[in-house]
Amino acid sequence: MELQITSLDGKSKGSVSLADDVFGLEVREDILHRMVRYQQLKAMAGTHQVKHRSDGARTGKKYVKQKGSGGARHGDRKAPQFRGGGRAFGPETRSHAIDLPKKVRVLALKHALSAKAKAGELIVLDSVAQKDPKTSALRITFGKLDWMNALIIDGATVDQNFALAARNIPHIDVLPVQGINVVDILRRRKLVLTKAALEALEARFA
Incomplete structure (x- = not known):
């Protein structure tokens, strides 16, 4: 599968070939459902608790006679x-x-990536490097690119200026490639992978 590489200013930066065994699978919703349920249950705190009979602060004395009451x-x-x-x-x-x-x-992660590629919601970005951490400028850039609801995955480390500029923009999530997961991919409309993230994913699945 061939996909165009773009930049933050909307210019084309060539193309890249995506692996069919990662981005070209026939999507199985049952596997995605199992993975979403796994992640959500794992994230539950499970700290709900009540006081049982042995935890009460009341006296343990028998309060009425066994017979005759x-x-x-x-x-x-x-x-x-x-x-x-x-x-x-x-x-x-x-x-x-x-x-x-x-x-x-x-396999669930591969199917999530394939689902975005099949829906035309996968974007490969040249780089996210920014000179200044300016949220207003980045919001204008995202508006021009129509990235109103997106998950952006960078390489092993996210550019600090980009992370600072993007953290207050609603419906925009930024993660390093190690943090990519099925729930975050599915909850955002578009998936944006930098070239560094794409190379890391291909090496991970090789």
């Missing part, structure tokens, strides 16, 4: 049926993460 036979007031007692079967702190084989995770 005319009511039910109870122990202490920390039982779940009493006001202020512990909650029965409430949530506890736990991990929500599920397992997903590494091969499936790698």
Whole structure:
């Protein structure tokens, strides 16, 4: 697959050939769904917790005699049926993460890249280097390029001036190539890869 390389000023910088085994796959939504669910469950804090019967601060003394009260036979007031007692079967702190084989995770990333390429929403950029960290100037540039909702992936390190200028622009995410993931790719309309990011991805999947 051939794709034009562009620059931030909209000029053509040649073309690049994309690997069909990474950017030309027939997209499988079931694999993408499995990966999105894996990422979202892994990101959940899982810190929800209630006080159970053993966690209460009330006394443990038996508050009514076993026989002769005319009511039910109870122990202490920390039982779940009493006001202020512990909650029965409430949530506890736990991990929500599920397992997903590494091969499936790698394949899901390839399918996400292929989905963007197939939809015509993949852009290869020459470089994101900026002289000054000016948000207003970069917002005008993105407006001319029609990048109102985009994920921009740079090489191993993101140009600092570009990262500073882009961080306050709504619906624009900037990541190094190590941080590329399926959820961020799918949640943004366009995927912009620099030449450095493209080379790193091809080396990663080689």
